Amino acid sequence: MSLELLLIIAFSGAFLTYLSGKISSKLRDILAVVISLVPVIILSRLYGVQTEAVYNHNYLGLSLVLRLNPLAWFFAIATVSLTALSVIYSLGYMKNRDRTDYYYFMMLLINASMLGIVLSGDLLSFFIFWEIMSWSTFLLISYNRGKAIAAGKKYIVMSLIGSMAMLIGILSIYSFTDSLNIQIIATQLHTAFSSYKLFLLIIFSITFGIKNAVMPLHTWLPDSYAESPLPFTAVLSGMLTRMGVFGFLLIMYVIVGSGTTLHLGYGFLSFNVILAWLGAITIVIPTFIAMLQNDAKKLLAWHGIGQGGYMIVGIAFGTSLSVAGGIFHTLNHAIYIVLLFLSVGAIQYRTNGLRDLNSLGGLFKKMPIAFMGGFLGICGLIGMPLTNGFVSKWLIYKALILGHAPFLAFAALLGTWGTILSVYKFLHNLYLGQLPEKHKEIKRAPLAMAIPIVILSLTILLFGVLPGLPLKVINSIIVSVGFDALDVSVWGIASDTGTLNMINIFAAIAIVGAIVWLIFKVARKATVVDQYDNYAAGAAIPQDKYNYTVDFYAPFYRMARPFLKDIFDSFYQKIAEATGVACETVRKIYNGYVGNYVMYIVLFLASLIFVQLIWSIF
Numbered sequence: 068m069s070l071e072l073l074l075i076i077a078f079s080g081a082f083l084t085y086l087s088g089k090i091s092s093k094l095r096d097i098l099a100v101v102i103s104l105v106p107v108i109i110l111s112r113l114y115g116v117q118t119e120a121v122y123n124h125n126y127l128g129l130s131l132v133l134r135l136n137p138l139a140w141f142f143a144i145a146t147v148s149l150t151a152l153s154v155i156y157s158l159g160y161m162k163n164r165d166r167t168d169y170y171y172f173m174m175l176l177i178n179a180s181m182l183g184i185v186l187s188g189d190l191l192s193f194f195i196f197w198e199i200m201s202w203s204t205f206l207l208i209s210y211n212r213g214k215a216i217a218a219g220k221k222y223i224v225m226s227l228i229g230s231m232a233m234l235i236g237i238l239s240i241y242s243f244t245d246s247l248n249i250q251i252i253a254t255q256l257h258t259a260f261s262s263y264k265l266f267l268l269i270i271f272s273i274t275f276g277i278k279n280a281v282m283p284l285h286t287w288l289p290d291s292y293a294e295s296p297l298p299f300t301a302v303l304s305g306m307l308t309r310m311g312v313f314g315f316l317l318i319m320y321v322i323v324g325s326g327t328t329l330h331l332g333y334g335f336l337s338f339n340v341i342l343a344w345l346g347a348i349t350i351v352i353p354t355f356i357a358m359l360q361n362d363a364k365k366l367l368a369w370h371g372i373g374q375g376g377y378m379i380v381g382i383a384f385g386t387s388l389s390v391a392g393g394i395f396h397t398l399n400h401a402i403y404i405v406l407l408f409l410s411v412g413a414i415q416y417r418t419n420g421l422r423d424l425n426s427l428g429g430l431f432k433k434m435p436i437a438f439m440g441g442f443l444g445i446c447g448l449i450g451m452p453l454t455n456g457f458v459s460k461w462l463i464y465k466a467l468i469l470g471h472a473p474f475l476a477f478a479a480l481l482g483t484w485g486t487i488l489s490v491y492k493f494l495h496n497l498y499l500g501q502l503p504e505k506h507k508e509i510k511r512a513p514l515a516m517a518i519p520i521v522i523l524s525l526t527i528l529l530f531g532v533l534p535g536l537p538l539k540v541i542n543s544i545i546v547s548v549g550f551d552a553l554d555v556s557v558w559g560i561a562s563d564t565g566t567l568n569m570i571n572i573f574a575a576i577a578i579v580g581a582i583v584w585l586i587f588k589v590a591r592k593a594t595v596v597d598q599y600d601n602y603a604a605g606a607a608i609p610q611d612k613y614n615y616t617v618d619f620y621a622p623f624y625r626m627a628r629p630f631l632k633d634i635f636d637s638f639y640q641k642i643a644e645a646t647g648v649a650c651e652t653v654r655k656i657y658n659g660y661v662g663n664y665v666m667y668i669v670l671f672l673a674s675l676i677f678v679q680l681i682w683s684i685f
Contacts, residue, residue, distance in 0.1 A: 069120060070118070070120055070133040070134075070135060070186055071120060071122065071133060073106060073109055073110075073182070073186075074133070074179065074182065074183055074186070076102070076105055076106070076109075077102070077105075077106055077175070077178065077179035077182055077183075078176070078179045080098070080101075080102030080105070080175060080179075081102070081172055081175035081176040081178075081179055082172070083098060083102070084098045084099045084102055084168075084171050084172060084175055085168050085169070085171070085172035088167065088168030088171065088172075089168065092167070095167075095168060095171060096158055096171075099154050099157075099171045099174075099175065100151075100154055100155055100158070102175055103147070103150055103151040103154040103155075103174075103175065103178065104151050106143075106147040106151075106178075106182060107144070107147050107148050107151050110140065110143050110144045110147060111144065113135060113140065114140065114144075116135060116140075117134075117135060117136050117137075118134065118135050119132065119133070119134035119135075119188055119250075120132070120133045120134070120188075121188075121248075129189070129191055129247055130189070130248070131189060131191065131192050132187070132188030132189040132192065132248055132249070133186050133187065133188055133192070134186065134187075134188035134249075134250075135186060136547060137540060137543040137544045137547055138185075138313075138316060138317075138321070138544045138547065138548070139185045139186055140540070141394070141398070141537075141540050141541065141544060142185040142306070142309075142313050143182055143185045143186060145305075145306055145397075145398050145401055146178065146181045146182060146185065146306040147178060147182060149301070149302065149305045149306055149401055149402075149405050150174070150177075150178040150181075150302050150306070152301075152405070152409075152519035152522060152523065153174070153298045153299070153301045153302050153305075153405070153409075153519070154171070154174060154175075154298070155515055155518060155519055156298050156301070156409055156412070156515065156516050156518075156519045157170070157171070157174070157298040157515075158515040159416070159512065159513035159514070159515035159516040160296075160297060160298050160412055160416055160516060161296070161298065162513075166210070169210075170207070170210060170296065170299075173203050173206055173207040173210075173299075174207070174298075174299060174302065176199070176203045177200055177203045177204060177207065177299075177302065177307065178302075179199075180196045180197075180199040180200035180203060181196075181200055181306060181307060181310060183195075183196030183199070184196045184197055184200065184310055184313070185310075185313055187249075188248065188249055188250070189247045189248050189249060190237045190240065190241075190247040190249065190252070191237075191247045193249075194230075194233060194234065194237060197230065197233065197310075198230060200307065200310070201223070201226040201227075201230065202223070204222065204226075204303065204307060205219045205220075205222055205223040205226070206219070207295060207296065207299050208222055208291050208294065208295045208299075208303075210295065210296050210299070211294060211295070211296060213294075214290070214294050215294035215295065217290070217294075218287075218290035218291045218293070218294040218295070219291070219294075221286065221287045221290060221291070222287040222291045224287075224643075225277050225284070225286070225287040226277065226278075226287075228273070228277065229273060229274035229275075229276075229277040229278060230274070232270050232271070232273040232274045233270075233271065233274040235270055236267055236270040236271050236274075239266070239267070239270075240252055240256075240267065243255070243256075243259065243263070244256070249317075249321065249322060252322055253321060253322050253323075253324065256322065256323060256324070257324070261327070261331055264323050264327055264328075264331065265331050265332075265338060267318065267322070267323060268318060268319065268323060268328065268331065268338055269338075271314065271318040272315070272318075272342065274311075274314065275310075275311040275312075275314035275315050275318070276311065276345075277311070278308060278310055278311035278314065279308060279309065279310075279311025279312055279314075279315070279375050279378070279379065280308060280311070280349075280371070280372045280375055281311075281345055281346065281349050281375065281376070281379055282345065282348050282349045282352060282353070282372070282376075282635065283635040285349070285353070285372050285635070286635055286636040286639055288308070288368055288371065288372055289365055289368045289369060289372075291303065291368075292304060292364055292365070292367065292368035292371060293362060293364045293365045293368055297364075297408060297409075297411070297412035297415060298409075298412065300364065300408050301404075301405040301408040301409055301412075302405075304367070304368070304371045304401075304404045304405065304408060305401040305402075305404060305405040306401050308371065308375065309375075309378070309397050309400075309401060311375075312375075312378050312379075312382065312393070312394075312397045315379070315382055315383075316382060316394070316548070319339075319382070319383075320390075320548035320549065321548055324549065325385065325548055325549040325550060326549060328385070329385040339383045339384070339385050340383075342379060342383040343379070343380050343383035343384050343472075343475060344475070345379065346375075346376045346377070346378070346379030346380035346383055347376065347380055347474075347475050347478035347479070348376070348478075349372060349373065349375060349376030349379060350373050350374075350376035350377060350380065350478055350479060350481075350482035351373075351376075351478050351481055351482055351485070352373075353369045353370070353372035353373040353376075354369070354370065354373035354481075354482045354485035354486055354489065355485045355489075356369050357369035357370050357373065357485070357486075357489040358485065358488055358489040358492070360489075361423055361424045361425055362422055362423065362424070363411045363414075363422040363423075363424055363493065363497065364408070364411060364422055366424070366489060366490075366492075366493055367404065367407055367408060367411070367493075370404070370448060370486065370489070370490075371400075371404055373482055373485075373486070374396070374400045374404070374448070375400075376482065377392075377393070377396050377400075377459075377460065377463055377479065377482070378393045378394075378396050378397050378400070379393070380393070380463060380467070380475060380478075380479060381393025381394070381396060381459075381462070381463045381466065382394070384463075384466060384467065384470060384472065384475070386466050386469075386470055386550070387545055387550040387551045387552070387553055388462055388465060388466035388469070388553065388562070389462070389463060389466035389467070389470070390545050390548075390550055391462055391538065391541050391542065391545050391553055392459050392460070392461075392462030392463035392465075392466060393459075393463065394541050394544060394545070395455075395458065395459040395462060395534075395537060395538065395541055396456070396459035396460065396462075396463065398455075398459075398530075398537055399447060399455040399456050399458070399459045399527075399530065400448075400456070402447070402455060402523055402526050402527055402530070403443070403444045403447030403448055403454075403455070403456060403523075403527055404444070404448070405523060406440050406443065406444040406447075406520060406523040406524060406527065407440070407441060407444035407445070407448070409440060409516070409519055409520050409523070410437045410438075410440035410441040410444060410520060411441075411497075412516070413434060413436070413437040413440075413512035413516050413517075413520065414427065414430060414434065414437055414497065416512060416513075416516065417434065417509050417510055417511075417512065418506065418509065424492060424493065424496040424497065425496065426503070427496060427497050427503070427506075428495075428496055428497065428498070428499065428500045428501050428502060428503065429498070429499065429500055429501050429502025429503070429506070430497060430498050430502065430506070430509070431498045431499060432502075433502065433506065433509045433510075433511070434498075434509065434511055434512065435511070436511065436512060436517045436520055436521065437498075437511075437512055437520065438498045439520070439521075439524055440520040440521075440523065440524050441493075441494060441497060441498060442494060442498070443524045443527050443528070444523075444524075444527070445490045445493065445494050446527070447527045447531075448486060448490060449483065449486050449487055449490060450483060452531075452572050452576060453528065453531045453532060453569070453572065453573055453576060454527050454528065454531040455526070455527050455529075455530035455531045455534070456527075456531075457531060458530070458531065458534040458538075458559070458567070458569070460479070460483070461567060462560070463479060464476060464479060464480070465562075465564075467479060469564065531569065532569050532570070532573050533557050533558065533569070534558075534559055534560070534567075534569060535555050535556050535557035535558060535559065535560075536557065538553070538555045538560060539555055542555050558570045
């Protein structure tokens with residue numbers, strides 16, 4: 068099947084789904100699922116295929132190009148797969164809500180535009196699909212209205228800044244190469260000055276840094292994640308934000324080339340070193356800000372920023388091992404963050420939108436599938452052995468250590484420590500401890516919501532035990548952009564300094580787990596007491612609150628809160644306010660009175676006469 072036909076199906080399917088909703092909601096739901104699954108099936112059949120199609124439609128005097136290579140296929144299959152799961156999840160979560168025709172239309176339109184971005188072989192197509200994605204995302208972030216509209220505005224303002232930066236870069240490239248074909252550009256840029264290549268890297272880094280929420284360009288993300296409809300939050304956090312990672316790979320290693328990108332500058336002032344340090348900062352600060360959150364979605368949102376830092380560090384560090392780790396972590400993070408949001412969504416659905424960590428708890432037995440998803444998602448986020456996050460983080464850690472970058476490695480490790488501290492609260496306050504009386508009769512999530520949670524949970528374990536499955540594709544990606552191939556097997560990866568073999572780790576953990584199970588099996592049975600008939604550090608459990616972990620981090624809050632404020636968000640807010648005042652002042656000039664306009668003209672002519680008189684004197 069041609070790539071053009073694939074995009075036609077994706078885009079036309081979005082419109083067809085919207086129209087079908089006017090006839091029957093059941094027909095719309097079926098069509099939405101089918102349209103989301105068709106690209107998954109088609110791309111699965113295109114595994115290993117490399118092709119390019121040039122469409123000489125002379126659009127603005129240019130040819131449009133679609134191409135499929137390992138990089139494009141990897142991001143495409145991840146995007147459409149996670150979107151399909153989110154659409155299936157939506158069948159339960161969005162049931163009986165308002166404007167669902169509009170919701171499914173936007174979900175599928177965003178899916179189609181992301182597919183178009185990764186399949187684009189020219190920068191014009193790339194820009195068009197990028198804009199469709201950005202504006203559709205703005206509309207869907209604002210879906211819930213109220214605070215969501217403010218979050219959407221913040222997102223679109225930042226996206227417009229990124230789009231303008233991209234447009235400047237594209238126009239500059241066209242003036243230099245007289246082409247927007249990515250392959251032709253990559254060839255012709257070899258003759259360009261290093262300063263020009265550095266300019267391109269910087270200008271496109273603004274665009275992709277905003278999309279990937281690299282500090283200090285991250286301020287749109289927390290509110291957007293918190294206020295958007297939850298199934299779309301999963302898509303937004305999973306792959307839409309990671310279009311920034313795809314963009315970095317494209318500009319750094321495809322267009323400019325690895326040989327140039329890694330040698331622009333001197334020492335610490337090199338482009339890739341500065342980008343790696345921005346990634347390290349993005350790991351540490353947002354991870355600890357996440358500890359201050361009691362809103363489940365905002366906690367995950369800040370971790371979304373922090374985990375994006377690992378991807379940037381891996382990609383920017385510029386070795387085969389680090390780039391492979393950065394790309395793999397992009398996929399792994401997409402899987403477990405989508406799983407975590409879907410697990411939170413299941414709880415929201417059954418508790419009428421409750422997501423305050425201090426008002427929940429004890430849901431382990433009531434919602435076991437949501438607990439399984441939350442537990443495995445957290446294990447992946449931390450990087451526990453036998454989960455996918457462990458392998459990608461191991462690759463990044465090892466690359467930094469072997470590359471003699473101890474401070475970057477420490478930042479990455481510090482991020483993991485902060486993650487453990489903050490997600491303990493997330494997991495414990497949602498699922499463990501005391502079950503509030505008001506949730507005694509809570510039900511499990513509907514089947515449509517449970518299926519994606521189970522699939523993603525199994526995927527975390529599959530890629531944790533058999534990491535070679537995605538690493539083989541990633542290996543072909545890094546080779547295609549100029550890095551040395553890695554020695555990848557289905558169980559892990561080998562190198563001169565040691566081999567990562569997940570089957571050995573699996574066997575060791577299985578033996579330890581069996582021993583622990585036997586110990587608990589023969590131990591004394593626990594005595595069941597009323598959930599409020601117990602104490603913590605001499606204090607009674609507060610009624611209708613979770614338990615003693617309410618304000619568990621209060622000492623840390625008092626010490627760290629002054630240093631963990633999002634100063635960049637405050638700075639941008641002040642700029643926005645100043646701009647608003649300036650625009651309001653200018654607006655007052657245009658007051659609608661003709662007499663005032665005549666006065667403006669007279670004053671302007673008088674100023675011209677005055678300038679002419681002064682000019683004639685000198």
